[in-house]
Structure formats: structure tokens, C-alpha cells
Amino acid sequence: MKKNQKIAVIGGGLMGHGIALTFARAGHYVAVHDPVPETLQSLPQRVSDSLRLLNTSDTDIAKALSRIELCDGIKATVIDADAVFEAAPEKLELKQAIFAEVEAHASGDAILASNTSVIQITKIMEHLTLRQRALGTHWWNPPHMIPLVEVVKTEWTDPAVADKMIDLLADAGKTPALVEKDVPGFIGNRLQHALWREAISLVENGICSAKAVDDVVKASFGRRLAVLGPLENADLVGLELTQDIHRQVLFDLDARPEPSPVLQSLLDKGRTGMVAGHGFRKWTDEDFERTKSRIAQHLCALERILQENLKHNTGL
Numbered sequence: 146m147k148k149n150q151k152i153a154v155i156g157g158g159l160m161g162h163g164i165a166l167t168f169a170r171a172g173h174y175v176a177v178h179d180p181v182p183e184t185l186q187s188l189p190q191r192v193s194d195s196l197r198l199l200n201t202s203d204t205d206i207a208k209a210l211s212r213i214e215l216c217d218g219i220k221a222t223v224i225d226a227d228a229v230f231e232a233a234p235e236k237l238e239l240k241q242a243i244f245a246e247v248e249a250h251a252s253g254d255a256i257l258a259s260n261t262s263v264i265q266i267t268k269i270m271e272h273l274t275l276r277q278r279a280l281g282t283h284w285w286n287p288p289h290m291i292p293l294v295e296v297v298k299t300e301w302t303d304p305a306v307a308d309k310m311i312d313l314l315a316d317a318g319k320t321p322a323l324v325e326k327d328v329p330g331f332i333g334n335r336l337q338h339a340l341w342r343e344a345i346s347l348v349e350n351g352i353c354s355a356k357a358v359d360d361v362v363k364a365s366f367g368r369r370l371a372v373l374g375p376l377e378n379a380d381l382v383g384l385e386l387t388q389d390i391h392r393q394v395l396f397d398l399d400a401r402p403e404p405s406p407v408l409q410s411l412l413d414k415g416r417t418g419m420v421a422g423h424g425f426r427k428w429t430d431e432d433f434e435r436t437k438s439r440i441a442q443h444l445c446a447l448e449r450i451l452q453e454n455l456k457h458n459t460g461l
């Protein structure tokens with residue numbers, strides 16, 4: 146993988162800072178643009194804080210920061226870029242306008258990637274002239290701690306461009322997964338929200354409490370999900386058993402195509418979630434910060450364990 150590539154990041158918020166630090170740490174030169182001056186100016190400090198959380202040494206933090214340039218405007222950011230990552234707010238018209246400007250100034254062979262959570266990549270890229278070099282890269286939050294990046298092809302994406310993006314991400318330490326078709330929710334959110342729909346339905350139908358749902362997941366299959374995917378698990382227990390279980394259970398699972406009415410009734414009562422003090426469950430003022438810190442500590446510890454296991458198993 147060629148180092149010292151130029152990576153452009155449009156939008157230096159939560160996701161943009163993580164994308165920038167990932168490539169700067171991997172030895173690339175990163176240009177970042179954000180129209181909000183305070184956000185742009187605070188980016189190096191946020192990158193430094195996140196790298197420190199990952200136990201990065203002061204020398205390596207300084208090296209990464211020296212590869213990040215803060216830019217005024219899209220033109221200066223994308224000129225001569227090898228790849229452009231857009232991480233601006235989740236609004237279709239805004240993203241389309243950004244890519245129109247990016248295309249006007251980026252070189253013809255730069256890869257253009259949107260980090261949209263749920264907007265179809267096809268919609269964002271439909272007005273581009275060179276649509277074959279455009280795709281989605283769906284990073285997960287926190288972007289510097291969650292390895293997955295879904296690489297989403299549209300019907301126009303050149304497979305060689307998707308391969309190049311996969312190589313770039315893998316070289317930067319991410320775990321890319323190719324999504325061949327631009328479907329809502331890509332892979333991860335489809336799986337995650339199939340689980341959330343059933344979780345809400347269990348509570349809605351009086352089968353158990355919200356706490357019981359969370360306890361069951363955290364104390365059982367949630368524990369092994371980081372090392373055993375669902376299809377590996379199906380192969381492990383055997384496909385006959387999988388088929389038998391599906392015959393007995395699938396017919397009774399929630400399959401409604403719209404959000405549960407429970408969500409609207411909680412929202413109507415102001416029970417909007419942790420920050421409001423009440424969602425499915427009750428929360429204190431401290432719980433929000435405590436929960437975020439628990440997740441960060443867990444992800445760091447898990448990464449260390451996974452790396453140690455890898456070394457042990459491969460003898461490296």
C-alpha cells in the first residue's frame with residue numbers, strides 16, 4: 146500500500162475526526178475541512194485525546210498530528226486527493242451539494258466516499274459525472290475504536306474502485322466489509338435493528354422487562370459476538386439444528402414493517418432516552434457519561450485481548 150497518500154475529509158465532527166486520525170496514524174497525509182471554525186480548530190486536540198485513549202505514545206501522537214492539515218473550503222481540501230471521505234450532517238441535499246463541489250475540484254481518479262448512516266449512496270451520488278469512482282464507506286462510532294467499515298457499492302461503482310478502498314482501509318487497520326448492493330441499513334444496521342425490533346416487541350407484549358432484554362443479551366450471546374459471527378455460530382451448532390429452531394421460532398417473531406407504536410408513546414411522554422433521564426429505562430444525570438466511559442473502556446480492553454489472542458494463535 147502506497148503511504149503518504151492524500152486523504153481529504155469533509156466534515157470534522159465526531160466521525161470526521163476519527164477518519165482523519167485513522168489515516169494520519171497509518172502514515173497518510175490528511176486534509177480536513179469543516180465550515181464551523183471552532184470545530185475545525187479543535188480537531189487536533191480531539192484527535193490527540195482519542196489517540197491517548199488508545200494508549201498511543203506522545204511521539205506517535207505528534208507524528209499523526211503533523212500529517213493533518215486544516216483547510217479552508219472544499220477546493221483546497223480535495224485538490225490532488227487520492228480519496229475523499231464526506232462526514233457532513235445527514236442531509237441528502239447537503240451531501241449532494243458537497244459532492245458536486247468535490248467533483249469540480251478533485252482529480253478524476255480520486256475515490257469519493259460518503260459516510261452516510263442511512264441515506265442511499267445511489268441517491269447521494271446520482272448527479273455525479275464520474276459515478277464509477279463513488280461509493281459508501283460506513284464507519285461506526287466511535288470511528289477510532291470500532292474496526293468495521295462497510296464499503297457500499299452502487300450499481301455504477303467500478304469493482305476495482307471498491308477493491309482499492311478495501312485495501313486502503315485494511316492497511317489503515319480497519320476491517321472493511323463489502324456491501325454489493327446499496328440496500329437500506331447496509332449490513333450492520335439491518336442486523337442490529339432486526340434485534341432491536343424484537344427487543345422492543347418483547348417488552349411491548351409483556352414477555353419481559355427492558356432490563357431483562359438487556360441482561361439476556363449482555364450475559365449470553367452478546368459475550369461471544371465479538372469472536373463468533375451469527376453464520377459461524379450456525380455452522381458451529383450445525384445447520385440442521387438451525388433449521389429446527391427456525392421452524393419453531395421464526396413464525397412468532399415481530400415482522401412489522403414500521404416502528405413499534407411503543408416508541409411514539411414513549412416519545413409523546415418526553416421519554417426520549419438517557420439524556421432525558423427516561424427512555425425504556427430510567428437514568429440518572431451521571432449515567433450518560435458513565436455509560437460512554439464504560440463502552441470506551443470495554444472496547445479498548447477487548448481490542449487488547451483480541452490482539453493478544455491473535456499473537457498467541459499465530460505465534461507472532
Ligand SMILES: NC(=O)c1ccc[n+]([C@@H]2O[C@H](COP(=O)([O-])OP(=O)(O)OC[C@H]3O[C@@H](n4cnc5c(N)ncnc54)[C@H](O)[C@@H]3O)[C@@H](O)[C@H]2O)c1
Binds near residue numbers: 161180286
Ligand atoms: N455519529 C455516529 O454514530 C455516526 C455513525 C456512522 C455514520 N454517521 C454519519 O456520519 C456523518 C457525520 O456524522 P457525525 O456524527 O460526525 O456528525 P457531527 O455533527 O459530529 O459532524 C458533522 C460535521 O459536519 C460539519 N458540516 C456542516 N455543514 C458542512 C458542510 N457544508 N461541509 C462540510 N462539513 C459540514 C459540521 O460543522 C460538523 O462538524 C453523518 O452522515 C452521520 O449520519 C454517524
